[in-house]
Amino acid sequence: MKFVADQLAESLQTNATNPPAGAGLPLPCLARSLAKLLETARRELDSDREAAKVSLVTASSILQSEIERSSGANGSRPGALAAWQIARVRAFVEENLHSNIDARKLSAVAKLSRAHFSRSFKESFGEPPHAYVIKRRLERACHLMVTTSEPLGEIALGVGFSDQSHLCKLFRRAFGQRPSIWRRDHKTRASISMAGIGNECSITGRSDDPANTP
Numbered sequence: 322m323k324f325v326a327d328q329l330a331e332s333l334q335t336n337a338t339n340p341p342a343g344a345g346l347p348l349p350c351l352a353r354s355l356a357k358l359l360e361t362a363r364r365e366l367d368s369d370r371e372a373a374k375v376s377l378v379t380a381s382s383i384l385q386s387e388i389e390r391s392s393g394a395n396g397s398r399p400g401a402l403a404a405w406q407i408a409r410v411r412a413f414v415e416e417n418l419h420s421n422i423d424a425r426k427l428s429a430v431a432k433l434s435r436a437h438f439s440r441s442f443k444e445s446f447g448e449p450p451h452a453y454v455i456k457r458r459l460e461r462a463c464h465l466m467v468t469t470s471e472p473l474g475e476i477a478l479g480v481g482f483s484d485q486s487h488l489c490k491l492f493r494r495a496f497g498q499r500p501s502i503w504r505r506d507h508k509t510r511a512s513i514s515m516a517g518i519g520n521e522c523s524i525t526g527r528s529d530d531p532a533n534t535p
Contacts, residue, residue, distance in 0.1 A: 401444040406431040466504040
């Protein structure tokens with residue numbers, strides 16, 4: 322999956338440097354790359370949901386970058402990152418949330434100096450690199466809290482925070498409550514929702530069963 326993302330990013334970079342007349346990324350290349358990412362997500366959906374999610378996020382980023390390129394969004398904002406740089410940075414962040422991500426690494430991914438990258442990143446994303454990474458870590462933590470039963474300490478480490486207290490501090494700052502309370506509330510809502518669906522299906526099943534017909 323990382324190979325596919327890197328290959329597409331290189332294609333975007335090549336086309337940004339030497340764009341064909343009247344065209345962006347060739348449609349067959351774009352379609353093949355997206356198809357590979359979606360196929361990877363399909364295969365990993367049952368065995369590794371996080372890997373599947375990364376594939377889907379990467380595909381989404383690629384499409385968004387191509388839309389921005391086609392509409393001339395980057396051209397209307399001097400100093401912003403190019404479409405291929407946005408795609409590559411987004412993919413790198415999604416694949417490496419569990420590890421240390423700093424401006425030096427991200428600037429290398431975008432092939433820019435650190436100072437130039439930081440300015441261009443903020444112009445493109447509306448926030449500094451560090452704030453963006455923290456936001457994505459919190460969003461990934463929310464996803465894991467609702468979809469898994471992993472302890473908060475393991476979730477914190479898995480999304481790149483130093484420990485559970487680090488997660489709690491930033492979570493309360495962003496959402497105004499402790500992650501344990503947020504998790505309990507959202508899991509309760511999910512359980513109620515699923516119970517409602519189950520009851521509806523059960524009722525429908527009984528009414529449709531010929532054996533229950535008077």
